[in-house]
Amino acid sequence: MKCVEVKNLYKSFDGKDVLKNISFDVLKGEIFILLGPNGAGKTTTVKILSGVIEADKGEVYIFNKKMSVAAIELKQIIGYLPDEPYIYNKLTGKEFIEFIMGIYKKRVDIKKYEFFLEQFDLKDVITKPIEVYSKGMKQKLLLLTIFLREPEVYILDEPMIGLDPQSISFFKQFIKELSYEGKTIILCTHILEVAQQLANKIAIIYNGEILLCDTQTELKNKFKTNNLEEIYLSVINKISK
Numbered sequence: 094m095k096c097v098e099v100k101n102l103y104k105s106f107d108g109k110d111v112l113k114n115i116s117f118d119v120l121k122g123e124i125f126i127l128l129g130p131n132g133a134g135k136t137t138t139v140k141i142l143s144g145v146i147e148a149d150k151g152e153v154y155i156f157n158k159k160m161s162v163a164a165i166e167l168k169q170i171i172g173y174l175p176d177e178p179y180i181y182n183k184l185t186g187k188e189f190i191e192f193i194m195g196i197y198k199k200r201v202d203i204k205k206y207e208f209f210l211e212q213f214d215l216k217d218v219i220t221k222p223i224e225v226y227s228k229g230m231k232q233k234l235l236l237l238t239i240f241l242r243e244p245e246v247y248i249l250d251e252p253m254i255g256l257d258p259q260s261i262s263f264f265k266q267f268i269k270e271l272s273y274e275g276k277t278i279i280l281c282t283h284i285l286e287v288a289q290q291l292a293n294k295i296a297i298i299y300n301g302e303i304l305l306c307d308t309q310t311e312l313k314n315k316f317k318t319n320n321l322e323e324i325y326l327s328v329i330n331k332i333s334k
Contacts, residue, residue, distance in 0.1 A: 102151035129298035143173040172244035182224035229255035
């Protein structure tokens, strides 16, 4: 079952084309990795998917509902982590979680709350103002809040930046569990290892264009290698010449 359909997206800023005819599908329960270098168009793509900005042309459908028409409804089932999130620094971590959960009319599951605090090692700081948090702590707080919301679609832009090794390990395992439960994950990264470890399907984006999009299994069969780095460099080098 298709969860997300992206059809012919175009976007420009100040006359510069940032996205050019972006199209792909994501199945329900899939971990979809948008892989590309910095400035490739990953962040702009997921901002459009999340309803944060609008495309100049093209459409995004989530569960067959058009984002441009049903944005308010669809945002209720999307958990979006931006690359540069705004966070209320004067609140404590606990107050921030309660605030966000209140916006989405969600009840905090205490057992899950305590579980995530333990996994992300935030127990000692959760009642302190966010302004004293490190960047990594803020990232963990944002992920914790999204996980507590339990949306149907997770759209995560470079979610592991700033995380310690223990949190990265937990994040990867939990994302896989979400996929097994039928949740859909769209994750932006420039790290090949992350894509190789997590992806069911990979789209390589470069200069605002999708160069290839397929399941990891099909890509390895097509390029006759299990090494994603070799596949990625082959595709990028071909277009760069």
